[in-house]
Amino acid sequence: MAVPLSFATLLFLAIVLAASAIRVLREYERGVVFQLGRFWMVKGPGLVLIIPAIQQMVRVDLRTVVLDVPPQDVISRDNVSVKVNAVVYFRVLDPQRAIIQVENFLMATSQLAQTTLRAVLGKHELDEMLAERERLNVDIQQALDAQTDAWGIKVSNVEIKHVDLNESMIRAIARQAEAERERRAKVIHAEGELQASEKLMQAAEMLSRQPGAMQLRYMQTLGSIATDKTNTIVFPMPVELLGGIHRSEKKDQGE
Numbered sequence: 001m002a003v004p005l006s007f008a009t010l011l012f013l014a015i016v017l018a019a020s021a022i023r024v025l026r027e028y029e030r031g032v033v034f035q036l037g038r039f040w041m042v043k044g045p046g047l048v049l050i051i052p053a054i055q056q057m058v059r060v061d062l063r064t065v066v067l068d069v070p071p072q073d074v075i076s077r078d079n080v081s082v083k084v085n086a087v088v089y090f091r092v093l094d095p096q097r098a099i100i101q102v103e104n105f106l107m108a109t110s111q112l113a114q115t116t117l118r119a120v121l122g123k124h125e126l127d128e129m130l131a132e133r134e135r136l137n138v139d140i141q142q143a144l145d146a147q148t149d150a151w152g153i154k155v156s157n158v159e160i161k162h163v164d165l166n167e168s169m170i171r172a173i174a175r176q177a178e179a180e181r182e183r184r185a186k187v188i189h190a191e192g193e194l195q196a197s198e199k200l201m202q203a204a205e206m207l208s209r210q211p212g213a214m215q216l217r218y219m220q221t222l223g224s225i226a227t228d229k230t231n232t233i234v235f236p237m238p239v240e241l242l243g244g245i246h247r248s249e250k251k252d253q254g255e
Contacts, residue, residue, distance in 0.1 A: 024048070025046060028063045029044055029061060031059055032099045034055065035054060035055045039100060060095040062091060064091045065090055067088040067113060068087055069086045069087065069088060069117055071162075072084055072114055074122055077122065078125045082126065083162075084121055084162070087158070089157040090109060090148065090153055090156060092152060092154075098153060101150060105151055109144075109148060109155075112147060116147070120139050
């Protein structure tokens, strides 16, 4: 009875060791293998064999990670306090450096994104935060990517989600926008008056060079006034018009 029992025990131990030595890594996973505490190689995907008690493996996910940066208190360059939150998209390019160079690359990237968000936005004014988000997104992404490159991490995109203002600042911005609209309306009105005066000046110069055109314009004005028969209108007769009529009568008499 002792021999079958020992054989069964050895068989069980062999099965346990074989099971502990087999690893299956998915297509998006890599295994960073350490042998007696020293880095050995990166394995995967697929079936991976590990020597129990001698080798250890750390799984690394290579898919893009979506990191939500919590709202950060930011003081802009023009001394306006706002709360800004963002989303960071990054992925591991070098599993070896991601495991060896930093203790927890997810936590480290999250903390770095928060500090970088405050540092970059603090160099810009509030109007830039509200109107030039695309450029600020690129600035933050480049600053993050430059620092995470040593960890084998690539920051592909950063998107600012919200820029929250307090009520007093919202009212101030509304007043500023209203004043800007009034200024534009006054400028447009002044430009219209200037263009109208230029056109009237050109018309006056043209009419002054052509007495006949002045007479025709005068007659058109009389015609438009004559349509209203409820009022009696007294108007002066231009000397130029009388001169033209007198000359025409002389011509008729001469003929």
